[in-house]
Amino acid sequence: MVMIMNTRLEQDENDKWIGMGNQELLDYFSSYAAVKARHSYGPQGHRGMSVLIFESTARGYLEAERLHKHFAEQGTHREALGRRRGLFYPGGKRELYGYIAMKEDLDSFNQHSQGKSRLKFEMRSYQEMVVKQIRQMSEDNQQLIFYKNKVAKEQRQKVALEESFGIVSERLRKTMEENRIVRQRTKMQHEQNKEEMDFQEQFFKERIKFIHEARDEKEESFEKLQQQQREKVKQSNPNPSNTEEYRRRADEIAKFIKFQDEEMQAFVAERDKLIRAHEEKMVGMRERHWQEEVELEKEFDAELSHLMEKYTPDGSKVNTGNT
Numbered sequence: 001m002v003m004i005m006n007t008r009l010e011q012d013e014n015d016k017w018i019g020m021g022n023q024e025l026l027d028y029f030s031s032y033a034a035v036k037a038r039h040s041y042g043p044q045g046h047r048g049m050s051v052l053i054f055e056s057t058a059r060g061y062l063e064a065e066r067l068h069k070h071f072a073e074q075g076t077h078r079e080a081l082g083r084r085r086g087l088f089y090p091g092g093k094r095e096l097y098g099y100i101a102m103k104e105d106l107d108s109f110n111q112h113s114q115g116k117s118r119l120k121f122e123m124r125s126y127q128e129m130v131v132k133q134i135r136q137m138s139e140d141n142q143q144l145i146f147y148k149n150k151v152a153k154e155q156r157q158k159v160a161l162e163e164s165f166g167i168v169s170e171r172l173r174k175t176m177e178e179n180r181i182v183r184q185r186t187k188m189q190h191e192q193n194k195e196e197m198d199f200q201e202q203f204f205k206e207r208i209k210f211i212h213e214a215r216d217e218k219e220e221s222f223e224k225l226q227q228q229q230r231e232k233v234k235q236s237n238p239n240p241s242n243t244e245e246y247r248r249r250a251d252e253i254a255k256f257i258k259f260q261d262e263e264m265q266a267f268v269a270e271r272d273k274l275i276r277a278h279e280e281k282m283v284g285m286r287e288r289h290w291q292e293e294v295e296l297e298k299e300f301d302a303e304l305s306h307l308m309e310k311y312t313p314d315g316s317k318v319n320t321g322n323t
Contacts, residue, residue, distance in 0.1 A: 001051050001101040001121065002064050003109075004029075005081055006094060007039065008048035019046030026052075028096075033063045038119055042112040049109055051101060051119065058133035064100060071098040230260060 008019035020028070025037040029052060036053040039046060052067070054060035071077045078099040101109075103123055110118045233256050 001053050001106070002034075002067050002098050003101045003105050004050040004052055005097040006048050007050040007096065008046040009094065011045075016045035017048070019048060020050065025050055029067065032067045033060070034067075035060075038109075040109045040111075040113070047112075051106075051109060052098075058137065067098060068100045226260065226264065230257065233257075 004025060007025065008017045011017055019039060022037040022039070025039075026034055032052070032054075034052040034054055038051045038053065040049040040051075041047060052064070054064045068077075076095060076097045078097075081097040101121075103121075106119060106121050113119065233253050
């Protein structure tokens with residue numbers, strides 16, 4: 001609190017003193033952060049004694065001290081009030097005096113006040129009001145700076161993480177797109193290879209079909225040749241009038257037919273043997289083909305698993321076991 005003295009102005013018709021109002025006093029010292037003004041009254045009215053009340057904080061105390069120094073620099077401090085006889089400036093303007101309030105000042109202020117009208121106050125030391133609060137403010141400020149720096153650091157880390165996440169996400173997106181393109185190309189290549197394999201399969205099937213048809217035609221020609229030979233021998237019979245010759249030719253024909261039958265039986269037996277041998281070779285060839293194809297598939301599966309394991313993140317391992 002700062003005591004403001006010589007604030008009464010004039011006497012009214014009842015010879016009672018009137019003085020400055022609360023707002024008038026606050027406006028007069030508006031450059032100082034006072035929050036309230038009070039005036040002391042006695043039997044004769046306004047006593048010319050007023051108080052500017054500041055915040056009960058270090059800031060309020062420093063503002064009060066600043067006003068106290070202002071009065072001291074102007075020569076209107078506590079001691080000057082007791083020395084000077086004139087209470088007006090030249091021209092009649094009232095001169096105000098001021099100083100930091102002490103307990104005696106406030107007791108005097110409350111001299112004629114009773115109950116709620118009394119100005120309540122509490123004495124506190126400079127150490128408590130300023131030094132301690134400034135120290136606390138300094139600690140709070142340091143803590144605030146610490147948390148600001150911490151928040152700024154976390155914000156930078158957040159930005160860095162977001163940027164890293166964005167970069168990783170973009171790389172992942174590009175990788176996925178590249179993988180999609182590779183899979184598409186692989187699929188197209190697989191379909192192309194399948195078409196070529198189907199074409200080759202059809203080509204070889206047609207060749208085999210042609211060989212089978214040529215073989216069937218050759219066997220049919222062979223059978224016809226045998227039949228023609230038999231018919232030719234049968235048609236070469238001599239005149240039945242020559243009994244001896246007829247009998248001789250009949251024996252020859254019978255021998256030829258028997259010989260031909262024996263040869264055909266031998267042919268059929270050897271043909272069956274040849275067919276069985278051919279079928280066994282075909283079975284062996286197909287078995288080797290399927291075995292080779294299985295081995296190729298296993299080899300491809302192992303190489304693909306190794307490739308996936310190489311590019312699997314987080315140390316995960318792809319199962320390379322073969323079924």
